[in-house]
Amino acid sequence: MPTDSPSRGTVTRLVEAATAAPSLHNAQPWRFRYAADGGVLELRAAMDRCLPHSDPHGRALHMGCGAALLNLRVAAADAGWCAAFRVLPDPYDPRLLAAVRLRRVPEEESAGDPDGASEAAALAELAAQIPRRHTSRRPYAADRVPDPVRARLRAAAEREGGQLLFASPWHATAVLRLAVDAEGRDFHDPGRLTELAQWTDVEERPAAATGDPGHRPAPFRDFAGRRAPTGGMPGAEDGPPPQLALLSTMEDRPADWVRAGQALERALLVATAHGLSAAVSSESLAWTELGWTVNDPLLPAGQVHAVLRLGYGAEAPATPRLPLHQVLDLR
Incomplete structure (x- = not known):
């Protein structure tokens, strides 16, 4: 009671x-x-x-x-x-x-x-881990995520009704190319480009680098971690393809989208606890003609909602949050 x-x-x-x-x-x-x-x-x-x-x-x-x-x-x-x-x-x-x-x-x-x-x-x-979890689109080291940690990430997603499957090397390469293609398409879509500029900040390119302190350069997406800042992670430029994991649910209804969000965040918090950096992409899934190609024919069927890039990288800064009085109504 x-x-x-x-x-x-x-x-x-x-x-x-x-x-x-x-x-x-x-x-x-x-x-x-x-x-x-x-x-x-x-x-x-x-x-x-x-x-x-x-x-x-x-x-x-x-x-x-x-x-x-x-x-x-x-x-x-x-x-x-x-x-x-x-x-x-x-x-x-x-x-x-x-x-x-x-x-x-x-x-x-x-x-x-x-x-x-x-x-x-x-x-x-x-x-x-909640205040420590931050998205990092910077390059990661080539060190492989150990199998026991992968198992814990999969278990975390499963506890929330999701499924997290690590892509094989050939599939990871294909999915990464797809994400890069989708990011390129975003920059040729006026509506998406406007939303990107309206809602995002630029952590990798500070205003001082532009020569104009008041200038805010157009933001960009870099799920692949291709833009390495000074002192980037060693081994990030060469070596095996990035370690990608696909988050899915069996169905594709609004309730499943909420379920996928819970599974995603639980996996991300577990990843943070194990010292992993992560970036999440859903750009390729938003393009209808591209989304189906994310699925690996060798893996169980399901609706993929997001692709995670996981690895060991430098800690990323926090992104701004709205004041609580704008998001919470107490009665």
């Missing part, structure tokens, strides 16, 4: 952790609403931060919100709360992506549910 409800301060701290999640172009397409009398925290799509050209079907929006939901659950578990959630709970309100009820779990209830207690502990262990 529920014992109490979280305070406004607790909800604020949990939402702050949630908003550290990754999203396409760092659009941060989420809004949270908490009504203390009902005890339900709502996760809603922020339609003013959608990307109609880069994300015409809303897949990336749902995945970003799913990643935020996973962070919320992790932070809640670390603070001693159980976050029972429902995805897309209201068919008449598609902007309501999840409803979360937070409650304390009495010790006797935890003792009677060892599986639940184990899952809560596993989530809580990832809390320290």
Whole structure:
């Protein structure tokens, strides 16, 4: 039985952790609403931060919100709360992506549910990685991700209903070329290029390098990590193809997109805990005529939602986040 409800301060701290999640172009397409009398925290799509050209079907929006939901659950578990959630709970309100009820779990209830207690502990262990997880599009070292770590990443995605499969060398090369092709197409699509310039920052090319402190050069995507800054990782230019992993679910519905976002973020937090850098690409999937070629015919069928480039690289800086008062409505 529920014992109490979280305070406004607790909800604020949990939402702050949630908003550290990754999203396409760092659009941060989420809004949270908490009504203390009902005890339900709502996760809603922020339609003013959608990307109609880069994300015409809303897949990336749902995945970003799913990643935020996973962070919320992790932070809640670390603070001693159980976050029972429902995805897309209201068919008449598609902007309501999840409803979360937070409650304390009495010790006797935890003792009677060892599986639940184990899952809560596993989530809580990832809390320290939330502020450390940052996307890095820089080159990585050629060191191979060890098999035990790969297994932990796959298990993390599976716990959230996803599947993470590492591409074979030949398939990784093909997928990487596809991502580069998709990035090139983006720069020839006026709508996508406008969204890219509107929503992204440029970490690799500071204003000082342009000779004009007030000039902000046009941003670029570099999933392949081709642009190495000074002092780049040794071995990044030559050697085997990048280590790519494909994140998929069996179905391809909005609920599966939210599920994929949770699986993606859980895998990324586990990767961060093991000292890995990661970059995520969905550009090639957004181009309908290119997306199907991401699938490896030798791997199990499923809908691929994102491609991850994983490896050992320099720590990347954090990207800006919206002030909490813009994303959280406390009632």
